[in-house]
Amino acid sequence: MSTFGFTSPSPTGCDPTNNAIRQKLMVMESAVAQVTSVKNQLKINAEIARKEISNAIGHQLSLVRAREQLLLNFLENVVESKERVLCEQQEQLNQAIGACQQSLECTIRGTNDANANMLFRISALDLRPRTNSHLVFQCDSSDMRRAMCNFGQVISDPSIKDRSDCLALEAEEYEDHVNLAHKSVLRMHRGNTPLASEPLPASISEWLYQARRNSCNEGLEIPRVRE
Structure with a gap:
């Protein structure tokens, strides 16, 4: 304290302003660390997420390719069956033609x-042909387009629970002995309400059979080859 009655300045370390600045500095440094994290x-x-998207889409593409192969x-x-019937009929007709020609020759000779x-x-x-040549492909692509447009979600809001229901990466062995790694993703409504899950089939053929049976139950038209 000075002799004139004035209070001497407080040491720098005891200045409340400096303490507040130091605290703010620590808070900001912590905030930077959190942002970096x-x-x-x-x-x-x-x-x-990129890997999960690629795996999920890749699995669906493999199912589409399997459907194409089926x-x-x-x-x-169908072609083989129709050709077999037509070939048998053609052979019988050729034999009959040969018999007719031989019979005519014998008739001309009077024997x-x-x-x-x-x-x-x-x-x-x-x-008349025992079968027909009618063979066309029919499909209703609207269901597939609708399913693909609504397939998958990217959720960036942490308040929304992770309802993508992606299972752990696994590999299924299909009938062609090709192992495909994939994520099994449940179908979801636009309102983020998950649908009931269905057990994974043991093979692509079983999955396609289930899809065909479910579609028939729902009255949907199944792509088919008409005879």
Whole structure:
């Protein structure tokens, strides 16, 4: 204290203003650390989400390709069945034509008395094609477009619970012995209300059979090849 009655300045370390600044500095440094941590975690979460999106879409594409292969196989079976029927009929007709030609030659030479029997056999033949050539592909792509437009969500609001229901990465072994790693994603409404989950089928064929049966129950038109 000075002799003139004035109070000497307080030491710098005891200045309330400096203490407040130091506290603010610590708070801001902590905030910077938190922001940095959030940025790093954001990068990690983004990379995980990218992989999940790729896995989910890749799995759906594999199912579409499997459906394509099943349709192509079914088409080939139908074609093979119709061709077999037509080939058998064609062979029978060719044999009948040969028999008719031989009978005519014998008649001209006057050595064949079985023309009546030949006419009866010819009249018994089926001269109309036993099957038809009708073979077209039908599909209603509106359901698939609607499903693809509503497939998956990217949620950035932490207040919304993670309802993507993505299971842990797993691999299913399909009938073609190709292992596909994927994420199983449940269908969701636009209102973020999850639908009831269905057990995963053991194979693509089983999944497609279930899809066809469910679609028939719902009155939906299934892509098919008409005979």
